[in-house]
Amino acid sequence: xxxxxxxxxxxxxxxxxxxxxxxxxxxxxxxxxxxxxxxxxxxxxxxxxxxxxxxxxxxxxxxxxxxxxxxxxxxxxxxxxxxxxxxxxxxxxxxxxxxxxxxxxxxxxxxxxxxxxxxxxxxxxxxxxxxxxxxxxxxxxxxxxxxxxxxxxxxxxxxxxxxxxxxxxxxxxxxxxxxxxxxxxxxxxxxxxxxxxxxxxxxxxxxxxxxxxxxxxxxxxxxxxxxxxxxxxxxxxxxxxxxxxxxxxxxxxxxxxxxxxxxxxxxxxxxxxxxxxxxxxxxxxxxxxxxxxxxxxxxxxxxxxx
Numbered sequence: 001x002x003x004x005x006x007x008x009x010x011x012x013x014x015x016x017x018x019x020x021x022x023x024x025x026x027x028x029x030x031x032x033x034x035x036x037x038x039x040x041x042x043x044x045x046x047x048x049x050x051x052x053x054x055x056x057x058x059x060x061x062x063x064x065x066x067x068x069x070x071x072x073x074x075x076x077x078x079x080x081x082x083x084x085x086x087x088x089x090x091x092x093x094x095x096x097x098x099x100x101x102x103x104x105x106x107x108x109x110x111x112x113x114x115x116x117x118x119x120x121x122x123x124x125x126x127x128x129x130x131x132x133x134x135x136x137x138x139x140x141x142x143x144x145x146x147x148x149x150x151x152x153x154x155x156x157x158x159x160x161x162x163x164x165x166x167x168x169x170x171x172x173x174x175x176x177x178x179x180x181x182x183x184x185x186x187x188x189x190x191x192x193x194x195x196x197x198x199x200x201x202x203x204x205x206x207x208x209x210x211x212x213x214x215x216x217x218x219x220x221x222x223x224x225x226x227x228x229x230x231x232x233x234x235x236x237x238x239x240x241x242x243x244x245x246x247x248x249x250x251x252x253x254x255x256x257x258x259x260x261x262x263x264x265x266x267x268x269x270x271x272x273x274x275x276x277x278x279x280x281x282x283x284x285x286x287x288x289x290x291x292x293x294x295x296x297x298x299x300x301x302x303x304x305x306x
Contacts (some may be wrong), residue, residue: 003255018074020288032063046283048089049272080114088133091304100131136303145178151196180228193226228270273299
């Protein structure tokens with residue numbers, strides 16, 4: 001059942017905005033594809049869409065350690081390539097890119113120079129399982145997921161908060177594959193995509209910054225599960241699904257109101273609103289496309305643009 005009114009969700013077909021140019025298409029096996037694609041060859045795997053103040057869209061290419069900048073006209077620029085597996089991106093209000101890297105931890109990129117530095121490679125001398133995604137709150141605190149290879153067989157994925165004074169707090173330690181995460185419009189609630197449980201979890205943020213009364217907000221289906229997420233000004237949640245070829249728009253009650261369908265492949269990994277608009281951009285990683293669709297509500301203002 002999609003919703004309590006028993007009406008089908010509105011279907012929105014996304015249009016193709018751009019794709020990885022042929023000059024950047026690498027088709028070969030890698031250590032990443034050995035572990036995540038049954039050893040097959042890949043030419044890219046896009047993630048982490050994030051807009052800067054100039055209107056450029058940044059994306060990551062996990063298996064080949066690349067960060068790309070896409071201009072409003074769809075032109076691609078390779079910002080940097082390094083030894084790592086970059087996944088999520090969150091942009092600081094000073095323009096720096098914070099990167100959740102599966103192999104290297106929490107990194108910071110200067111987009112002007114392409115220089116990458118490690119901000120947090122481990123916690124209390126313990127290595128991370130494999131960072132996945134991250135988001136800033138309005139005060140500059142950074143929330144990030146440590147997914148690794150966790151799942152229903154090993155529900156030990158973690159969610160952390162990094163405060164502006166450098167303190168790091170583990171908020172959750174029993175997640176079956178914590179992936180994308182977002183704060184609601186009022187920043188009183190944290191949503192976490194638990195990919196291999198095929199659920200989005202919801203938790204109120206308490207006054208002391210801890211999580212409480214966490215529960216399953218929405219359950220999906222499919223071979224994979226929910227991945228990156230975004231929120232609009234009306235507190236609708238947009239959930240990319242990594243095996244169903246779409247993103248779901250979910251209202252405050254957990255009802256699916258819209259389905260944004262990919263017109264390329266079926267691996268929709270992440271989503272981002274173009275700031276100040278209802279344009280939703282989606283990374284489709286099976287074919288290396290970036291898709292977009294206009295939704296009825298403007299996306300929530302992020303820390304990068306506040």
